Amino acid sequence: MMSPLWPALAATGALVLFLMGYRMLRGRVADYLDASDLILLDDERRREAVTRTSPLTRLAGRFATRLRRLISPAVLDALQRQVDYAGRPPGVTVESLLRRMCWWLLLMIPVGILFVVQGQLVALPLLPLVAVLVPLMPVAARARRRREAIDRDLPDFLDILAVTVSAGMSFRGALARVADHFSGAFSDEIRLTLGQLSHGSSVRVAFTGLAQRTGSVAVRTFVTAFLQAEELGAPLATTLNQIAVDMRRDSAQRMRRKAGQTAPRVTLVTSMVLVPACLILVIAGLVIGADIDFAELFEAFS
Template sequence: MSFVLIVALGLAAAAVVAVFCWGVYLFTKQSEVAGDISLAPPKPKRPSTFILNRITELIGRPFVGAVKELVGPEREESIRLRIEAAGCPEGLTVERYLQRKVGEILLYSTAAILLLTRGQTMLAMLALCFVVLTDADLLLKTRQRQDDIQRQLPDFLDVLAVSVGAGLAFRQALARVADSMPGTLADEFRIVLRQMDLGTSRREAFQALRQRNSNEALGKFVTAIQQSEELGAPLSHTLLNIGQDMRRQDAQYMRRKAQRLNPRVTGITAATMLPGLLLLVGGAMILGSGIDFTGVLGG
């Protein structure tokens, strides 16, 4: 009887421990808990920054004040437009951009000089290429955003035309379509709406939209909107006509893009297949010539 009691107590203790561990697991794993016990809203996550960019920002931070005086307001405005055109990657600002550029010049130039003193010219040239790391990243992201805008614009305009034709005001329809069709183009129009909420006129807000983006189709859309506002033309018909034109331009844009890719594909194909083809043809010719390799090699 005492043995049975000891076993029962042991099993009960094990069950209590198991229930306790399971409760701790559910409490710490928020995805499986019915509700969050904390009332405070989650803190917004700061965009992650590439480790090399963090290092260059730390290096260039002491010099940013002097660099801003040398750059001047016009150059700062140009940098700001470039950053906005790239979508402000990693929460980049003009000040952080200047920090990165100074840090890149100091860090990678010093590394290149050290490599040159050791006679490693190729590695020195590779280190110097990292001086334009931030500019190359901005250029790449700007092109990607413009491609996204070109692809999203026709569908966005069709839905916007239907919303305006249903009786919604242009501003309200623009906000609703931007919320229902998230993407790069929707983010740009949210910026326009935010600027208008802060007191900017519609013409100035759309003009700033055109300055931020080099996409030709988007520029034509802004021009058509401004002309429709000045001439008093029905906005829904204007949007439908613009949407049809955008689809034709999008097809032409994709054809031009495919034509630009053809030489690259040809070059990559030639670079990868040509060595193997030469080896195959050369090997076949040598084997078919009947040369006695044992005599040549002295075997």
């Protein structure tokens, strides 16, 4: 007879293999493959991504390469600034924006042919404008929300930074400590700036890049005041406190301007929606209450 030890060992081995497979399934691929296997896996995924794309997307990618050669460097720099202002989201680059523009432009070709057939040549210049604006609008909206978040977090960031610097910590150490305390777009930009400083970049170049990447007037003011204090030897904590006070005053002024712009919008909505509805309700009530026979009225006019 077979010993009961072998089924027990087989069941234990099956359980161990199941647990190892489940761990590999839930883990990262990079933990189990070497560098050459990872390169092959990336190439395979890239080929699968290319084969999964539609023919229109592949055609737009070919046109995007030619479009990049035709566009001036100033326009490319403007697109790159928009991507930086949006926080460099995953998958959003200048190349992807150009590819998306070409995709929309190819999609608008049948619409343009339809306009030409119908003789509506005036609407043709709107099609390239739509092809450019549709990919840029989400990036611009993301950049605007990110800039508002940076302007909102900057005064509190500077207050805590001033307290940390006053406690005797070095400026870079204080920046790193406060950046770890906060979470958001400005903290990410500060970490990127500290990384540039640790890799040998100068203070002026690193902080000028910080102001350029955010696109915020408040951050630009902070960078200008900080560089002046760094070069002239002014007390840094006093400068940071003064900048925070100025930022809060500017934020309060922006809030008052937004509140002033809200009243005309409410008035417009009231005029466009409530007033016509009330007029229709009053006129309908008068007609029903007067008991007018519209049939006899129309016969009298005919």
